Amino acid sequence: MYRSRNRPKRGGEDEVKGPNSALTQFLREEGISAENIKQKWYQRQSKKGEDGKGGKSEKEQSTQDDDSTTQVSQKEVIEEEEVDDLELGSGSETGKAEIAYDARMNLVAADSDEEEYETNSASATPVNLSPAKNQESLIKKRQNTAKIIQNRRKKRKRAANLLDRRVNKVSSLQSLCIGKISKNISKWQKETGDSSKLVFNRLRDVLGGVSTANLNNLAKALSKNRALNDHTLQLFLKTDLTKLTFNDCSKVSFDGYKTLAIFSPHLTKLSLQMCGQLNNESLLYIAEKLPNLKALYLDGPFLINEDTWENFFATMKDRLEEFHISNTHRFTDKSLSNLLINCGSTLASLGLSRLDSVSNYALLPQYLMNDKFHTLSIEYPLNEEYVNDEIVINILGQVGSTLRKLVLNGCVELTDSMIINGLTAFIPEKCQLEVLSLEELDQITTDSLVYFFSKVELNKLKECSFRRCLQLGDMAVIELLLNGAKDSLTSLSFNSLKELTKDAFVTLTCPDLTYIDLGFVRCVDDSIIQLLGEQNPKLSVIDVFGDNLVTENAKTRPGLTLIGRQSDSI
Amino acid sequence: MSQDFVTLVSKDDKEYEISRSAAMISPTLKAMIEGPFRERKGRIELKQFDSHILEKAVEYLNYNLKYSGVSEDDDEIPEFEIPTEMSLELLLAADYLSI
Numbered sequence: 224m225y226r227s228r229n230r231p232k233r234g235g236e237d238e239v240k241g242p243n244s245a246l247t248q249f250l251r252e253e254g255i256s257a258e259n260i261k262q263k264w265y266q267r268q269s270k271k272g273e274d275g276k277g278g279k280s281e282k283e284q285s286t287q288d289d290d291s292t293t294q295v296s297q298k299e300v301i302e303e304e305e306v307d308d309l310e311l312g313s314g315s316e317t318g319k320a321e322i323a324y325d326a327r328m329n330l331v332a333a334d335s336d337e338e339e340y341e342t343n344s345a346s347a348t349p350v351n352l353s354p355a356k357n358q359e360s361l362i363k364k365r366q367n368t369a370k371i372i373q374n375r376r377k378k379r380k381r382a383a384n385l386l387d388r389r390v391n392k393v394s395s396l397q398s399l400c401i402g403k404i405s406k407n408i409s410k411w412q413k414e415t416g417d418s419s420k421l422v423f424n425r426l427r428d429v430l431g432g433v434s435t436a437n438l439n440n441l442a443k444a445l446s447k448n449r450a451l452n453d454h455t456l457q458l459f460l461k462t463d464l465t466k467l468t469f470n471d472c473s474k475v476s477f478d479g480y481k482t483l484a485i486f487s488p489h490l491t492k493l494s495l496q497m498c499g500q501l502n503n504e505s506l507l508y509i510a511e512k513l514p515n516l517k518a519l520y521l522d523g524p525f526l527i528n529e530d531t532w533e534n535f536f537a538t539m540k541d542r543l544e545e546f547h548i549s550n551t552h553r554f555t556d557k558s559l560s561n562l563l564i565n566c567g568s569t570l571a572s573l574g575l576s577r578l579d580s581v582s583n584y585a586l587l588p589q590y591l592m593n594d595k596f597h598t599l600s601i602e603y604p605l606n607e608e609y610v611n612d613e614i615v616i617n618i619l620g621q622v623g624s625t626l627r628k629l630v631l632n633g634c635v636e637l638t639d640s641m642i643i644n645g646l647t648a649f650i651p652e653k654c655q656l657e658v659l660s661l662e663e664l665d666q667i668t669t670d671s672l673v674y675f676f677s678k679v680e681l682n683k684l685k686e687c688s689f690r691r692c693l694q695l696g697d698m699a700v701i702e703l704l705l706n707g708a709k710d711s712l713t714s715l716s717f718n719s720l721k722e723l724t725k726d727a728f729v730t731l732t733c734p735d736l737t738y739i740d741l742g743f744v745r746c747v748d749d750s751i752i753q754l755l756g757e758q759n760p761k762l763s764v765i766d767v768f769g770d771n772l773v774t775e776n777a778k779t780r781p782g783l784t785l786i787g788r789q790s791d792s793i
Numbered sequence: 794m795s796q797d798f799v800t801l802v803s804k805d806d807k808e809y810e811i812s813r814s815a816a817m818i819s820p821t822l823k824a825m826i827e828g829p830f831r832e833r834k835g836r837i838e839l840k841q842f843d844s845h846i847l848e849k850a851v852e853y854l855n856y857n858l859k860y861s862g863v864s865e866d867d868d869e870i871p872e873f874e875i876p877t878e879m880s881l882e883l884l885l886a887a888d889y890l891s892i
Contacts, residue, residue, distance in 0.1 A: 400884035
């Protein structure tokens with residue numbers, strides 16, 4: 224993990240943490256404390272008493288030193304002397320100083336500066352009782368500081384947990400173990416050096432008995448720690464895994480992919496995110512050596528060129544059922560047409576996101592012939608005009624009846640026409656749609672969505688996002704909730720719908736809803752949070768970033784967590 | 794044997810007694826205890842696990858029982874320590890026990 228709390232401890236107390244500055248830390252390490260300085264001062268004072276003239280000579284000394292302040296090496300000495308000067312000089316104001324001293328002693332326990340206010344005469348006798356008193360207050364102060372540090376640490380931990388969406392207070396033993404393993408995996412690797420292969424063979428023997436779900440969890444944990452590389456990759460070889468997802472492959476070399484292809488022949492679904500090192504050779508290797516591969520999800524494969532894509536799709540002809548690709552400028556219109564010509568009839572799931580060399584999205588409706596087509600995701604085209612109403616309407620006309628997941632995030636050219644003539648027209652009344660994400664479509668309005676929700680029964684809709692569809696108002700939300708979707712929704716996002724008012728939330732009662740994003744919906748306040756908690760029994764997380772009316776006084780039932788509340792920040 | 798306690802037996806025949814409610818945290822143990830099996834009597838043999846692994850698992854069950862009920866004041870929960878060298882085998886055990 225990346226947060227400070229998980230950094231390997233360098234040795235307990237040695238770290239700078241909590242409210243301590245580096246200076247405080249330095250002083251502590253060097254053994255310099257207020258108490259030390261004070262004791263030193265007492266010693267010097269008693270010495271002075273013996274010497275008699277000591278004070279004066281020191282004063283003279285210090286003035287001489289003052290002349291030579293430019294000498295950095297003497298600076299510290301001078302400062303110390305100056306403090307003494309001040310004390311000697313304050314002799315005339317004895318009474319005043321004593322009062323101030325007493326007041327300070329009561330208010331601020333064991334303040335390190337207090338000796339400034341002491342006088343020569345005072346130091347001879349009565350002050351000697353203060354060390355004991357000081358000792359006590361010092362301990363007290365330390366306890367206080369420790370408490371403050373602890374509180375801060377707690378608060379920070381809580382904030383970090385909130386951001387990690389760790390709602391469960393007690394994490395499962397499996398996740399604890401996986402965390403531990405992934406934290407140490409690179410360490411083991413370093414320790415064993417060249418013989419690392421053996422270690423990983425052993426690891427794999429042991430892990431062989433772990434369920435595939437946990438292997439995927441391990442992959443997730445490794446990716447999160449950026450610890451997935453050619454060595455750790457070996458954990459996933461020679462297994463019966465059929466589905467494998469790596470969320471961060473940035474450190475896996477092309478050789479790594481090749482070994483993966485050789486030793487995991489059962490894979491049917493492979494997802495490689497951030498696979499920047501995947502090259503032409505390895506991609507073709509994957510196509511060749513994984514005979515059962517049907518689904519491939521790639522993010523960032525920018526080393527693959529046009530020719531290789533052509534080869535790849537030719538190899539995968541009639542085999543590829545799911546293909547999602549994002550973040551590469553080498554996937555061109557030609558590659559897209561290759562994909563569609565070779566695999567268009569078998570494709571059931573297609574995702575195109577942030578492909579800066581693709582403009583001809585109009586090809587899609589001609590080739591998507593599979594009557595089991597279920598997932599379409601077109602996101603963030605380079606130019607908004609590339610994905611317009613006409614194209615989407617044509618695609619929906621082709622596959623709308625079977626669609627289960629539709630994602631059109633960031634296709635900002637789309638308007639109400641797409642909703643009315645596309646969604647409403649081609650999605651059957653009793654539709655199968657489970658995921659609908661129309662993020663950032665700022666041209667669609669409340670009216671068209673109200674029409675859509677009133678015509679189509681979304682009985683299976685689980686996830687719905689209208690993030691930053693800035694024109695949407697209350698009626699769109701209310702109509703969605705009047706729809707059959709109310710009973711099936713588990714996740715909702717109304718992020719940045721600034722037009723919404725409190726009325727929109729009165730009818731928000733979804734029995735299965737677990738997550739809702741209300742970030743930057745300015746009308747949301749404590750009362751709405753309370754209402755949502757009461758009306759939605761399974762709701763566990765509400766995002767409230769940027770909702771300044773949500774305060775620490777918001778009442779939430781147990782099991783419901785607010786994330787992004789201003790008062791929770793560190 | 795009291796009904797409120799369950800005994801877990803490790804590979805080397807060491808016995809660990811835990812409260813019934815702690816054992817119920819693990820769906821696997823729960824099924825064993827509630828099912829029509831011999832384990833109903835409160836003695837569960839987990840011979841595939843070494844004693845130190847089982848001990849840690851038992852420690853976790855108690856830890857979970859103690860802290861999962863703690864209300865809003867979640868700051869008081871200490872971290873559950875896992876020795877590095879144990880983590881892999883413990884993962885197997887945790888996987889088996891679904892905890």
